[in-house]
Amino acid sequence: MSISPKFLSGSQIRQTFLDFYAQRGHKILPSASLVPEDPTVLLTIAGMLQFKPIFLGQRTAESPRATTSQKCIRTNDIENVGRTARHHTFFEMLGNFSFGDYFKKQAIAWAWELSTEVFGLPASNLVVSVFREDDEAFAIWRDEIGIPGDRIQRMGEDDNFWQSGPTGPCGPCSEIYYDFHPERGDNIDLEDDSRFIEFYNLVFMQYNKDAEGNLTPLQNQNIDTGMGLERMAQILQKVPNNYETDLIFPIIQSAAEIAGIYYHNSDEKVKVSLKVIGDHIRAVVHMIADEIRASNVGRGYILRRLIRRVVRHGRLIGIQGEFTVRVAESAIALSEAAYPNVRLREAQIKAELAREEAQFLKTLERGEKLLEEIVDRTKQQTNQQISGQDAFTLYDTYGFPLELTQEIAEEQGISVDLDGFEAAMKEQQTRAKDARQTIDLTVQGSLDKLAETIQGTEFVGYAELSSLAEVEVILVDGKSVEEAAAGTEVQVVLNQTPFYAESGGQIGDKGYLNGSLQGENGEGLLVRVDDVKKESDFFVHFGFVERGTLRVGDSITAKIDNSGRRRIQANHTATHLLQSALRKIVDDSISQAGSLVSSERLRFDFNSPRAVTAEELQKIEDLVNSWIA
Numbered sequence: 001m002s003i004s005p006k007f008l009s010g011s012q013i014r015q016t017f018l019d020f021y022a023q024r025g026h027k028i029l030p031s032a033s034l035v036p037e038d039p040t041v042l043l044t045i046a047g048m049l050q051f052k053p054i055f056l057g058q059r060t061a062e063s064p065r066a067t068t069s070q071k072c073i074r075t076n077d078i079e080n081v082g083r084t085a086r087h088h089t090f091f092e093m094l095g096n097f098s099f100g101d102y103f104k105k106q107a108i109a110w111a112w113e114l115s116t117e118v119f120g121l122p123a124s125n126l127v128v129s130v131f132r133e134d135d136e137a138f139a140i141w142r143d144e145i146g147i148p149g150d151r152i153q154r155m156g157e158d159d160n161f162w163q164s165g166p167t168g169p170c171g172p173c174s175e176i177y178y179d180f181h182p183e184r185g186d187n188i189d190l191e192d193d194s195r196f197i198e199f200y201n202l203v204f205m206q207y208n209k210d211a212e213g214n215l216t217p218l219q220n221q222n223i224d225t226g227m228g229l230e231r232m233a234q235i236l237q238k239v240p241n242n243y244e245t246d247l248i249f250p251i252i253q254s255a256a257e258i259a260g261i262y263y264h265n266s267d268e269k270v271k272v273s274l275k276v277i278g279d280h281i282r283a284v285v286h287m288i289a290d291e292i293r294a295s296n297v298g299r300g301y302i303l304r305r306l307i308r309r310v311v312r313h314g315r316l317i318g319i320q321g322e323f324t325v326r327v328a329e330s331a332i333a334l335s336e337a338a339y340p341n342v343r344l345r346e347a348q349i350k351a352e353l354a355r356e357e358a359q360f361l362k363t364l365e366r367g368e369k370l371l372e373e374i375v376d377r378t379k380q381q382t383n384q385q386i387s388g389q390d391a392f393t394l395y396d397t398y399g400f401p402l403e404l405t406q407e408i409a410e411e412q413g414i415s416v417d418l419d420g421f422e423a424a425m426k427e428q429q430t431r432a433k434d435a436r437q438t439i440d441l442t443v444q445g446s447l448d449k450l451a452e453t454i455q456g457t458e459f460v461g462y463a464e465l466s467s468l469a470e471v472e473v474i475l476v477d478g479k480s481v482e483e484a485a486a487g488t489e490v491q492v493v494l495n496q497t498p499f500y501a502e503s504g505g506q507i508g509d510k511g512y513l514n515g516s517l518q519g520e521n522g523e524g525l526l527v528r529v530d531d532v533k534k535e536s537d538f539f540v541h542f543g544f545v546e547r548g549t550l551r552v553g554d555s556i557t558a559k560i561d562n563s564g565r566r567r568i569q570a571n572h573t574a575t576h577l578l579q580s581a582l583r584k585i586v587d588d589s590i591s592q593a594g595s596l597v598s599s600e601r602l603r604f605d606f607n608s609p610r611a612v613t614a615e616e617l618q619k620i621e622d623l624v625n626s627w628i629a
């Protein structure tokens with residue numbers, strides 16, 4: 001009987017994987033949120049993340065074997081999205097996990113059985129890799145599975161030793177690759193992605209790595225695996241890249257339809273834009289469904305960046321007005337069966353997208369005006385060339401793709417200094433690298449310098465929801481500036497404020513800064529405040545200048561969003577009620593381990609000697625509700 005890849009839809013692949021492992025004693029568990037409990041990463045990057053405490057021996061597993069389909073986001077390769085066949089920000093990872101139960105031999109045998117007998121991949125199309133020093137895994141593949149030695153590649157730490165972050169559980173791994181072109185012969189180079197795709201990673205989790213890089217054996221030998229759902233779909237659906245699988249292509253088609261074009265007739269550049277939209281909109285939909293909101297820090301910043309890239313690529317393919325909500329609709333329809341929360345949160349998803357898109361479109365329009373000025377100025381010059389720095393400002397601040405600037409320049413008979421653009425971009429990347437995930441620290445650094453000249457912020461929010469205040473510091477991209485015009489993201493320090501800053505798991509207030517009558521701006525000024533954080537003695541208001549120009553020394557009225565504050569207070573009180581109920585009903589030794597309180601929800605982490613049963617949950621809910629009533 002000749003084996004050949006079995007055509008399966010994305011949903012069928014997901015279900016087949018979960019069923020295969022369920023039949024082998026694995027408990028099917030739901031995907032964890034994209035917002036991880038684990039503080040070492042901003043977003044859920046792998047299926048193993050929700051099990052980290054189990055691998056580390058901090059929590060006992062509900063079942064010694066588990067299997068999941070986990071939504072993941074990785075943004076380290078964002079520039080490659082759409083350009084290669086398989087890079088994504090959002091993807092689904094199918095995994096089977098053993099917590100001190102089966103190990104290498106069984107994990108390898110099942111992975112092989114699933115790949116060849118269930119998915120029908122011919123052995124002649126498969127190549128595997130093992131960690132250089134892992135003779136045991138090498139021997140299992142060769143002697144028990146029967147793979148010829150020259151199709152088992154030994155690889156180094158970079159490729160075949162897996163860890164979720166700089167510290168934590170880790171171990172050597174073994175990967176299975178699909179060979180699209182076995183006819184190219186035995187000269188195997190697994191880096192050649194025109195020929196090979198890695199689709200299944202088996203991690204033999206057996207060490208804990210500390211900050212100095214020392215490896216200590218974990219109490220158990222565990223298995224953590226990951227199969228890229230989109231990659232398996234590419235293989236089984238015989239399409240040239242992950243984007244053309246049924247998991248993503250309908251989104252691409254809906255964007256193409258809005259633009260009035262056809263994907264298959266489009267040139268490469270347009271295809272890349274469509275793929276970026278297809279990829280990012282999935283990420284954005286799931287991030288908002290998991291309660292992330294666009295902002296200037298952390299995950300909120302990632303969300304904002306992804307939305308802006310979607311809008312930008314939409315313009316590149318000729319879409320004029322707002323379109324992200326319509327494309328999101330198709331992403332929601334595609335994933336609601338597997339992830340019902342995207343439909344439950346549909347309204348929030350659409351509202352957030354519409355708001356961010358409208359705001360960014362305004363920024364783009366301002367960029368267009370600036371570009372006009374630059375073009376006029378350039379035409380007066382002898383070299384007839386837009387400087388790299390100007391092109392970069394348009395790109396970086398106003399979201400203008402270089403291609404667009406070039407096109408417009410060309411129409412006007414002038415050119416763009418591409419080398420200068422590249423240089424400005426490089427410089428920015430170095431800055432961004434340093435600032436990544438530490439925007440707060442950038443603010444802190446700038447404030448340290450200012451601390452000598454100004455006093456800390458006085459908090460007046462216990463008694464007042466609104467107060468007059470003076471603008472002491474304005475930061476843009478972590479740098480102190482004298483003024484910020486409409487359309488700028490700012491961090492503002494006031495001499496006094498009614499805004500609560502984020503602390504102890506309670507998020508900061510939202511609201512507005514308005515020009516007061518005493519201010520030079522009169523009533524025209526409006527700054528939206530999305531979040532407030534405390535940095536040493538300063539309350540930093542993270543926001544966006546909606547209207548007017550904000551200047552250091554301005555007198556303004558700072559006003560918090562009262563309904564938001566009240567909801568936050570109510571959720572804060574609810575954490576206390578929840579803890580009392582847990583103690584009464586489950587165990588009186590229960591203690592708080594952390595919490596998150598926002599206007600929309602609360603999360604309460606606690607230490608408990610045992611799991612809470614379903615009946616107890618119901619009792620807790622009833623008790624808390626009776627107290628509130």
Ligand code: SER
Pocket residue numbers: 045046047048095162201202203224225226227
């Ligand atoms: N944690 C491993 C990975 O992300 C296997 O799931 O590749």
